[in-house]
Amino acid sequence: MSVSIEHPANTLESPLQLLLFVDRRPSSREHIRRIRSYLKAVEMDPPFDLQVIDVAEQPYLAEHFKLVATPALIKIHPEPRETLAGTNLVPQLEKCWPRWQRAVAEYLNQRAPVESESENSSENNHHSWGYSAELIRLSDEIFRLKQENEDLSQQLQFKDRLITMLAHDLRNPLTATSIALETLDNHCCSEQADVATNPKLVARLIGHARNQTRLIEQMISDLLQAERSHKTDFRIHPQKLDLNALCHRVIGDLDDLFRAKSQQIETDIPGDLPPVYADGERIRQVLVNLLDNAIKYTPEGGNIEIAILHRTTQKVQVSIFDDGPGIPSENQAHIFEDRFRLKRDQNQDGYGIGLSLCKRLIVAHYGQIWVDSSPNKGSAFHFTLPVYRR
Numbered sequence: 001m002s003v004s005i006e007h008p009a010n011t012l013e014s015p016l017q018l019l020l021f022v023d024r025r026p027s028s029r030e031h032i033r034r035i036r037s038y039l040k041a042v043e044m045d046p047p048f049d050l051q052v053i054d055v056a057e058q059p060y061l062a063e064h065f066k067l068v069a070t071p072a073l074i075k076i077h078p079e080p081r082e083t084l085a086g087t088n089l090v091p092q093l094e095k096c097w098p099r100w101q102r103a104v105a106e107y108l109n110q111r112a113p114v115e116s117e118s119e120n121s122s123e124n125n126h127h128s129w130g131y132s133a134e135l136i137r138l139s140d141e142i143f144r145l146k147q148e149n150e151d152l153s154q155q156l157q158f159k160d161r162l163i164t165m166l167a168h169d170l171r172n173p174l175t176a177t178s179i180a181l182e183t184l185d186n187h188c189c190s191e192q193a194d195v196a197t198n199p200k201l202v203a204r205l206i207g208h209a210r211n212q213t214r215l216i217e218q219m220i221s222d223l224l225q226a227e228r229s230h231k232t233d234f235r236i237h238p239q240k241l242d243l244n245a246l247c248h249r250v251i252g253d254l255d256d257l258f259r260a261k262s263q264q265i266e267t268d269i270p271g272d273l274p275p276v277y278a279d280g281e282r283i284r285q286v287l288v289n290l291l292d293n294a295i296k297y298t299p300e301g302g303n304i305e306i307a308i309l310h311r312t313t314q315k316v317q318v319s320i321f322d323d324g325p326g327i328p329s330e331n332q333a334h335i336f337e338d339r340f341r342l343k344r345d346q347n348q349d350g351y352g353i354g355l356s357l358c359k360r361l362i363v364a365h366y367g368q369i370w371v372d373s374s375p376n377k378g379s380a381f382h383f384t385l386p387v388y389r390r
Helices: 027-041 059-064 089-117 121-125 128-189 199-226 243-253 255-260 280-297 354-364
Strands: 004-006 016-022 048-054 072-077 082-085 239-241 264-268 276-278 303-309 315-321 369-373 379-386
Touching: 016 027, 016 059, 027 048, 027 089, 072 089, 082 089, 128 199, 199 243, 199 255, 239 280, 243 255, 243 264, 243 280, 243 303, 243 315, 255 280, 276 280, 276 379, 280 303, 280 315, 280 354, 280 379, 354 369, 354 379
Parallel strands: 016 048, 264 303
Antiparallel strands: 004 048, 016 072, 072 082, 239 276, 303 315, 315 379, 369 379
């Protein structure tokens, strides 16, 4: 449906200008017919312009005039602007028409002296609303392009930072993996070594290499997921999950990190904890991210705790406590935002995406995640998961 323009009086500028907004429903044609029939039947003085606008073709005009429903008839000239909306436009128009005629008469009386001074005024103002509409469209387009340019610039800057940080962060686990594998190779290939007599060393070296490889895998997974659109939901595959067993596996995988800082990890998990309905790999990712942060911010020799509470018959709450510096109260509402980093962390390694990924993963499980923290008193990150039901 295209814009239809009517000039009953064949004037350069009609003092009464009307816009009829319709959509593409079959009933719209009947509304247009009724409005046109009424306008043809009424007194033709003053002359008027009626323009029919399809909101699907020119949505920026609907936004400009703040329309919430169609059909809608707007008197845009003379001022003040009036809007009629609903399926009973003709009865509403019948009531407004005398008042609109008087407003046009007053406008013409006020305009007469001005016209005598400038013969071109009507040409300059001819279909002024049309020019305004085009300016609105162009302004919206410029704004959209500016937003896209800013988003692209931020993405490029973020990717540049990622390249630098990734090169730095990957070096540590790769070096550790390489050392473990080289030590294992030297031990196994030594003529004096008997692998069977030292199985603990072999198991420890293999476990260390496996843990470092998983950290690399986690890092790459986080980066790939950070590139996804914010509107894209995570695909999860929930099933019956033993959360107790998963927590202990994750703690075991991170054992080398705890040992490196002489940190104590404690658990408070009830023996009658019910299974949860969750994607095991995704929840493992949340636990690794939260524990990695706890290890990072807890000082050497500090304590970290995982506690699980069966809050209701529908939810289980997981909490991770640390002895770190805490999070300022003004930042706690933003800590789960994408790429948000505290000022104290600006010069440290990291991407600012770990906690935002945790939030998206928990929300995908219809759970909640939040933080309780006080400066210099540590932090407690909590999240909930649904209980498994047969």
